[in-house]
Amino acid sequence: MDRTKIDLWVGIFAAIGVAALLGLAMKVGNLTTSNIGETYTVTAGFQNIGGLKPRSPVKSAGVVVGRIDAIQFDSATYEAKVTLKLDKRYLFPKDTFANIYTAGLLGEQYIGLEPGGDEEYLQDNDKIMQTQDAVVLEKMISQFLYSKATETKE
Amino acid sequence: MTDNIVQIDNLSFGYKGRLLHKGINMSFPRGKIVAIMGGSGSGKTTILRLIGGQLKPVQGEVRVGDKVVHQQGRNDLQKLRRKMGMLFQQGALFTDLSVYENVAFPMREHTSLPESMIRDLVMMKLNAVGLRGARDLMATELSGGMARRVALARAVALDPEIIMYDEPFAGLDPISMGVICNLIRNLNDALGATSLVVTHDVKEAFSFVDYVYFIADGVVAAEGTPAELRESTLPFVHQFVHGEVDGPVPFHYAAPDYRRDMLRGRDV
Amino acid sequence: MFKGVVSKLASVLQNFGHRLIEQFWRLGSASRLFGYTLASSGESLRRPFLVIREIYFTGVLSLIIILVSAFFVGMVLALQGYNTLQKYGSSEAIGVLVALSLVRELGPVVTALLFAGRAGTAITAEIGLMKATEQLSAMEMMAVSPIARVVAPRFWGGVISMPLLASLFSMVGILGGYLVAVPLIGVDGGAFWSQMQASVDFREDVMNGFIKSCVFGVACTMIALFEGYDAPPTAEGVSRATTRTVVNSSLAVLGLDFVMTSFMIS
Structure with missing residues (x-):
């Protein structure tokens, strides 16, 4: 050849x-899909983040609006400090609510943003004040059993 | 002998403490064909490798021109090697290249000649060994004699000053042997080169070489022109030249007494 | 009798020690060859046709076996995966399963194993034979470095071919999985792709798989080259070296895979 x-x-x-x-x-x-253009950074504190990981999606109304950049432990407040990178195109009010949800019953965890009604928008390096922790299945089951037990006693 | 292109002085070489050569002196005058002869395993080929700088001597030195081979740095050694051509025992043609590309190989590696010039040169070299017609064959398609001739064309591709032949007759039929003998003589004279032929073929070698060194037991056992050696009365040379079975070189490898060996029945 | 046991034990230990030292020796020689190869790479990369020739021999000629294996591996993954996933009612996740297993693990690893068997043995045998027939010696005597002319181009040929082959393996495997899952089993095609895209991350999965295959390329090619270069110049020596190429490459690939995966996952 x-x-x-x-x-x-x-x-x-x-x-x-x-x-x-x-x-x-x-x-x-x-x-x-992950190719977000310009971003701005906000942080949020959680008592318990469950199985949340860096690069997990941040969604609002089911649409991916950003990704988790980093997760650290804040030794001053004993909270998890989660850094979110959000797309510049999407703005959220200052009193936006950040929840940790699970996709399906056993799926991956993500942060869902629920916009509040504030006039002002979140700026770069702001902190989201209102958060809700991840649902821990064991806790829920034990609460359920406990309430059942107290129910039957009465 | 004043103009020696290769000079070997008090050369010793060996592997792992066992010396193969023990103080060899040889000189190779410019323009001559010199044969190095000796039994199998006497280290003839090793001498060629020492001259080519592929091995380093334990003691003594090999001089090519005015340079001591084993003291040369990488680049100087490469320069020195460009003055040499070597024909390996089985030809050592590159099996993934055609005959043409094999002969062109040294030119492509060391010169930046245009393709048309390389083509002319390759044709000349191949014509000299009578294989111009075989240029498109692959190296694997050649017979032993043809492969040896192509390898010879490759060895002289860059017109070396020293041509070394490692067992050029091994495994060839009588016709091919004659062809190779003629080629060695003609190329040597045409190129004005010096040839070193390592061989154990007494009959062939004596017919065309100018001078012969015999090595045995790591030293030069005898030297002289073919005519002198034919008349030599040294027992070793006599045995070698006339091909006798037993003599100073024994037929038996060193072994315990035959009778005792047989009676013992088993090896412990 | 006791003395006999002790002396036997001693000889076993001695034997083991000898082998161990021999292995270190070989590892050292291999590293040295690797160093020389890198050092003389510039010389051979300046003449790209040498490398292109080797990409042809290692890459293009391995295409058939790689593509056919990839196709079957993908189809089997889809069949097996569907069987298990449907028990949990999540058969749309089949795309994710096929893609992640291929991109992260099977693509680079199986490609490297096939490469060792197809191209690695060819390299070892070729270099071993070149050595046995004194071609390397002849090259040296022509003042041409065999490492620059023979070893380095093959090294780069292998290193370039491997990631390309692994990418093709993953892609064709996913197509094979698609063919089984969607037209054959009847999983929804849209769910197949969209679930896959949602879960396969470019940096963490695709890029990591790519890095793995590059590392395997270096390891497999270097082992094949070293075994050929180190082979005793006899027919038996070359055949043993060829076997060692397959064994050592396979071990190296699986071991390196574990090490790299543990780094990448953490």
């Missing part, structure tokens, strides 16, 4: 290889 024919084959190989990688990025992965 002469050199030019080899060149051709290698060219085809390289092209489809790169195409496959791009395909993985676009069609399979979430490169297109």
Whole structure:
């Protein structure tokens, strides 16, 4: 086989290889959806974040509006300090409520934002004051059993 | 002998403490064909590798021109090697290249000649060994004799000053042997080169070389022109030249007494 | 009798120690060859046709086996996954399952194992034979460094081919999984892709898989090259070296996979 024919084959190989990688990025992965343009950062404190992880989505009304950038433990307040990166296009009032939800019964956890009614919007580096922790299944079950037990006693 | 292109002085070499050569002195005058002969395993090929700088001597030195081979740095050694051509025992042609590309290989690596010039040179070299017609064959498609001739064309591709032949006759039929003998003589004279032939083929070698070194037991056992050696009365040379079975080189490998060995019945 | 046991034990220990030291020796030589290869890479990358030739031999000629295996692996994943997932009533998650297993693990790992068997053995045998027939020696005598001319181009050929092959493996595997899950089993096609896109992260899954396959490319190619370069120049030596290439590459790939996965997941 002469050199030019080899060149051709290698060219085809390289092209489809790169195409496959791009395909993985676009069609399979979430490169297109996670590609948030400019962002602003807000933080929120939680007593318990459950299974929340960095890069988990932040949704409002079911639409992905940002991602979790970092999760730290704040030793002053003994809370989890979660840093959110939100899309510049979406603005939320100052009194927005941040909840940790679970997708489905056993799915991944995400933060849901419920806008309040404040006139002013959240700015870069603001803190979301109102938060609700992750639902811990064991706690719920034990509460349920406890209430059942007290019910039957009466 | 004043103009020696290769000079070996008091050379010792060995592996893991066992010396193969014990103080060898040889000189190779410019323009001559010199044979290095000796039994199998006497370290003939090793001498070529020492000259080429692929091995380092334990003691003594090899001089090529005015340079001591084992003291050369990487780049100087490469420069020195460009003056040498070597024909390996089985030809050592590159099996993934065609005959043409094999001969062109050293030119492509070391020169930046245009393709048309390389083509002319390759044709000349291949014509000299009579294989211009075989240029498009792959190296694997050649017979032993043809492969040896292509390898010879490759060895002289850059017109070396020193051509080394490692067992050029091994495994060849008588016709191919004659062809190779002629080629060695003709190329040497045409290129004005110096040839070193390592071989144990007495009959072939004596027919065209100028000078012969015999090595045995790590030293030069005898030296001289073919005519001198034919008349030599040294027992070793006599045995070698005339191909006798037993003599100073014994037929038996060192072994305990035959009778006792047989009676003992088993090896412990 | 006691003495006999002790001496036997001693000889076993001695044997073990010898082997251990031998392995260290080989590891050192391999590292040295790796260093030389990197050092002389510039020389061979300046002549790209040498590398292109090797990409042809290691990459293009491995395409068939990689693509066919990927297709079957994807189909099996879909069948097995559906079987389990439907018990929990989440059969739409099949796309996620197929894509994540391929992109994160099976793509890079199976590609590397197949590569070791197909291209690695070819490299070892070729270099071993070149050594046995004195081609490498001849090159050295022509003042051409065999590492720059023979080893380095093959190294880069392998390192470039591997990630491309692994990407193709994952992509074709996902297509195979799609074919089984959607037209054959009847999972909803939209759910298949959308669930996949929601759960497969570009940086954490696709990029990490890509990094894995690059590392496997270096490891497999280097092992194949070293075994060939180190092989005793006999027919038996070359055949043993070829076997060692497959064994050592497979072990290296699985071991490295564990190490890298533990880093990537934490």
